[in-house]
Amino acid sequence: HPHSPAGSIKPDSPAGRYLAEHGVDRKDFNSYGSRRGNHEVMIRGTFANIRLKNLLLKNPDGSVVExxxxxxxxxxxxDTIYDASVAYQEAGIPLVILAGKEYGSGSSRDWAAKGTRLLGVRAVIAESFERIHRSNLIGMGVIPLQFPAGENAESLGLDGTETYDIAGIAAFSAGEHPKTLTVVATRADGTTTSFDAVVRIDTPGEADYYRNGGILQYVLRSLIA
Structure with a gap:
């Protein structure tokens, strides 16, 4: 699923509300694509694709909200993904995304990973990754983790309502390069499921990239801007 739509900005979307609040005329709500330089607009567009299916939300008839x-x-x-992410960040809660196969395919590449990081996401656990998006996530300090071979969220009984603890990420800061990390998912009733996720930081160069991720320079640039 593309994460950053290149279509027009809808007035009732978080991006549209932001532009309206900042005095931008509705006829000037040109596409996100031409506003890629404005991270305040782009972050509100990440995951705003109308075809995105978030399995955390069901309609009364049982179908998934799009x-x-x-x-x-x-x-x-x-809530909108953007508004929920602001609430989580204010509460100091980092986020995890559970995904299927070829995660990141078709995304507006330069923005999808940046927007993901700015929404407070620190890890993506997927069955597989689109190659370039995986590399972009690493550069933004978002760790790409892969379910064990043959497993996925469904087979492990995970639905995204759990709280996730990922042990050992700090090892990267210490110069290590773990090949797997143990993920413990805790449900509201206290039961847990744990599994060893494959760390899709595949080379020493990528490990350096993750350690020093472009994120620090990126934050400094946006503070100076």
């Missing part, structure tokens, strides 16, 4: 929405676990309510 579009840039999620369940805000702090309130229990449906």
């Amino acid at each position: 579009g840039g929405y999620t369940r805000n676990f702090l309130t229990g309510e449906q």
Whole structure:
């Protein structure tokens, strides 16, 4: 699923509200693509694809809600992905994405990983990754983890409502390069599922890239801008 739509900005979307609040006329809500330089707009567009299916949200008939929405676990309510992410960041809660095969395919590449990081995501656990998006995530300090061979969220009984603990990420800061990390998912009732995720930081160069990720320079640049 593309994460950063190149279509027009809808007035009722978080990006549209941001532009309106900043005095931009609706007729000037040109596409995200031409506003890629403005991270305040782009972050609100990450995961806003109308075809995005977030399995945390179901309609009354049991079908999955489509579009840039999620369940805000702090309130229990449906929220836009952007607004929920702001609430999580204010509460100091980093986020994990559970995904399927070829995660990141078709994304507006330069922005999808940046927007993901700015939304507070620190890890993506997927069945497999699109190659360039995987590399971009690493550069943004988001760790790409792969389910054990033959496993996925469904087979492990995970639905995304769990709290995730990923042990050993700090080893990278110490100059190590673990090949697997243990992920423990804790459900609301206290039961847990743990599995060894494959660290898709595949080379020493990528490990350096993750350690020093472009993120620090990126944050400094945006502070100076």
